[in-house]
Amino acid sequence: xxxxxxxxxxxxxxxxxxxxxxxxxxxxxxxxxxxxxxxxxxxxxxxxxxxxxxxxxxxxxxxxxxxxxxxxxxxxxxxxxxxxxxxxxxxxxxxxxxxxxxxxxxxxxxxxxxxxxxxxxxxxxxxxxxxxxxxxxxxxxxxxxxxxxxxxxxxxxxxxxxxxxxxxxxxxxxxxxxxxxxxxxxxxxxxxxxxxxxxxxxxxxxxxxxxxxxxxxxxxxxxxxxxxxxxxxxxxxxxxxxxxxxxxxxxxxxxxxxxxxxxxxxxxxxxxxxxxxxxxxxxxxxxxxxxxxxxxxxxxxxxxxxxxxxxxxxxxxxxxxxxxxxxxxxxxxxxxxxxxxxxxxxxxxxxxxxxxxxxxxxxxxxxxxxxxxxxxxxxxxxxxxxxxxxxxxx
Amino acid sequence: xxxxxxxxxxxxxxxxxxxxxxxxxxxxxxxxxxxxxxxxxxxxxxxxxxxxxxxxxxxxxxxxxxxxxxxxxxxxxxxxxxxxxxxxxxxxxxxxxxxxxxxxxxxxxxxxxxxxxxxxxxxxxxxxxxxxxxxxxxxxxxxxxxxxxxxxxxxxxxxxxxxxxxxxxxxxxxxxxxxxxxxxxxxxxxxxxxxxxxxxxxxxxxxxxxxxxxxxxxxxxxxxxxxxxxxxxxxxxxxxxxxxxxxxxxxxxxxxxxxxxxxxxxxxxxxxxxxxxxxxxxxxxxxxxxxxxxxxxxxxxxxxxxxxxxxxxxxxxxxxxxxxxxxxxxxxxxxxxxxxxxxxxxxxx
Numbered sequence: 001x002x003x004x005x006x007x008x009x010x011x012x013x014x015x016x017x018x019x020x021x022x023x024x025x026x027x028x029x030x031x032x033x034x035x036x037x038x039x040x041x042x043x044x045x046x047x048x049x050x051x052x053x054x055x056x057x058x059x060x061x062x063x064x065x066x067x068x069x070x071x072x073x074x075x076x077x078x079x080x081x082x083x084x085x086x087x088x089x090x091x092x093x094x095x096x097x098x099x100x101x102x103x104x105x106x107x108x109x110x111x112x113x114x115x116x117x118x119x120x121x122x123x124x125x126x127x128x129x130x131x132x133x134x135x136x137x138x139x140x141x142x143x144x145x146x147x148x149x150x151x152x153x154x155x156x157x158x159x160x161x162x163x164x165x166x167x168x169x170x171x172x173x174x175x176x177x178x179x180x181x182x183x184x185x186x187x188x189x190x191x192x193x194x195x196x197x198x199x200x201x202x203x204x205x206x207x208x209x210x211x212x213x214x215x216x217x218x219x220x221x222x223x224x225x226x227x228x229x230x231x232x233x234x235x236x237x238x239x240x241x242x243x244x245x246x247x248x249x250x251x252x253x254x255x256x257x258x259x260x261x262x263x264x265x266x267x268x269x270x271x272x273x274x275x276x277x278x279x280x281x282x283x284x285x286x287x288x289x290x291x292x293x294x295x296x297x298x299x300x301x302x303x304x305x306x307x308x309x310x311x312x313x314x315x316x317x318x319x320x321x322x323x324x325x326x327x328x329x330x331x332x333x334x335x336x337x338x339x340x341x342x343x344x345x346x347x348x349x350x351x352x353x354x355x356x357x358x359x360x361x362x363x364x365x366x367x368x369x370x371x372x373x374x375x376x377x378x379x380x381x382x383x384x385x386x387x388x389x390x391x392x393x394x
Numbered sequence: 395x396x397x398x399x400x401x402x403x404x405x406x407x408x409x410x411x412x413x414x415x416x417x418x419x420x421x422x423x424x425x426x427x428x429x430x431x432x433x434x435x436x437x438x439x440x441x442x443x444x445x446x447x448x449x450x451x452x453x454x455x456x457x458x459x460x461x462x463x464x465x466x467x468x469x470x471x472x473x474x475x476x477x478x479x480x481x482x483x484x485x486x487x488x489x490x491x492x493x494x495x496x497x498x499x500x501x502x503x504x505x506x507x508x509x510x511x512x513x514x515x516x517x518x519x520x521x522x523x524x525x526x527x528x529x530x531x532x533x534x535x536x537x538x539x540x541x542x543x544x545x546x547x548x549x550x551x552x553x554x555x556x557x558x559x560x561x562x563x564x565x566x567x568x569x570x571x572x573x574x575x576x577x578x579x580x581x582x583x584x585x586x587x588x589x590x591x592x593x594x595x596x597x598x599x600x601x602x603x604x605x606x607x608x609x610x611x612x613x614x615x616x617x618x619x620x621x622x623x624x625x626x627x628x629x630x631x632x633x634x635x636x637x638x639x640x641x642x643x644x645x646x647x648x649x650x651x652x653x654x655x656x657x658x659x660x661x662x663x664x665x666x667x668x669x670x671x672x673x674x675x676x677x678x679x680x681x682x683x684x685x686x687x688x689x690x691x692x693x694x695x696x697x698x699x700x701x702x703x704x705x706x707x708x709x710x711x712x713x714x715x716x717x718x719x720x721x722x723x724x725x726x727x728x729x730x731x732x733x734x735x736x737x738x739x740x741x742x743x
Contacts, residue, residue: 227696255634256634264692282607284682312683329637
């Protein structure tokens, strides 16, 4: 299978006053078509930074130092490097081909606009041409069908609208509509475009199973519950049929019963839309429910990457094992990991986990272990698990 | 084992004020008729979704919020509680009942008596980033309850702070630092140290681990378990995470919309829930094991507003087993077996 996104050698550093923070350290990751890849790890391990690098949204003082992120947009042979293309090109991809769902739905929505307006904004930005064609169809329909007296009154207006939309549909850069859009009152002749976008927004809300979508589209975020808001954010992310969806802890702030609803929705949408999902979470239990493959991150690097069943049945990296033991399970006491997460300004040398690891050898402190395939589809970055010869040669 | 906390028909309503005159137009029934017994030395988990009134119940038991009606008996000998219950049944001797209640009922305590009792019950807040004053040093934060209650001051207090900090896994040299110099897990340790400074009997833990990572969560849970044994503490552990409650608690109390729907032992609750809401909660809780395939149960709709709860059983609009009786008559919390209680007309087998 051809990979949809291929990240290689990605390094991100933050230049703070206290010193240089290595947020991502030579990260390698591939995401296949139509798969859900989970990124699991604790606070500050670089899960969100990976997602933000794909969208090139790393906030200052952060900088992407090196590496490449290849994005295979249409399943074809040519792939674009998201880190090399211009700002305009990435803006056309961001929110359209690659969309993101954020952790806190109440912070992701603008409190002063209605839900419908916010979703329509995305559609107008990325799918304007489609909306023009749709508007043209609506006007043509009206001309054909409108009843007697109404038709007589509106006929001239419809004719003008039709000409406008026709010229826009043929050539998006045509002069007259662009001129009209800048003149107050006259710009109202183009109202059907945003009207179509509003209708599309309502269709999206229906798709994410929001009851009474027409009413919700007219409401403001504060009138909705947390689960509803998250559905709206998902609708917004899906409004341009993205090939790749990044979900950054989408259910962390929600209750378990609502979380179950949202996970079910994401599962169905993935099948319907044939898109890939990068699911970022700190909750291994949620990852076990929804992901096909899981990558475990620690202090800016990937320590284990395997299929979900494989990872839970046979965790190899000592950190993965410790993390699995720390998760409370019915009928089992959680076991804690000794020590603390290392200070990002002052990371330990070699393998980042070695000060807290039981199985460490002297090799671990000297050199960071590379991520190697030890079994089919099971990658581990640990000298101990890779076996003597294999590890030491690298 | 004797009961440390007994809560009888406790109600906490918050009035909704409307109009120019700010007249009460209704009430948010955050806690609406709760009966609960916490045994001495027990670790009780209070589980429910956001807005079900679990934090309000915890704070009402500590009288940080005054209840609308109901009774709270804290550390009252069982004979006295039995006497009050007996007097409640009989119609005469009202004055005796009133006198007994004034003496023992926390819900009507005066503030001076309340302060004396406060050192025996403490609260650990949810978010360690907002519950510690950023301008105070750790020594002052942990020593504050000691000075407020007039227990110790000066050098003696500093020694006590050092001792508690050692108990919660921090070092003596941390005393001179400020909260921002600590990580989330360490801050929660400081908050626990502050709660334990006055050597309380009863601690309400309001989601102490929900803002922490799993590995840190396991450390804090270990610490709480250890402290409980050393200091003979009783915990009321408020959480929305059923698996955490299952792994550490002795008993689990499930709340829905201001009411207790089920009480039972952790493994019983997890393996054989009797109330349909508990079942939904158990089945929606993700299990970190992809091999266990469970039936999926997605609850329809949302939690109704506590200002206007549905009549009858509060869960009936979302329940698949609801019948006519559920819509009209509220099911009482009834005992089924030794420690099991549930409130449902059509319980699961």
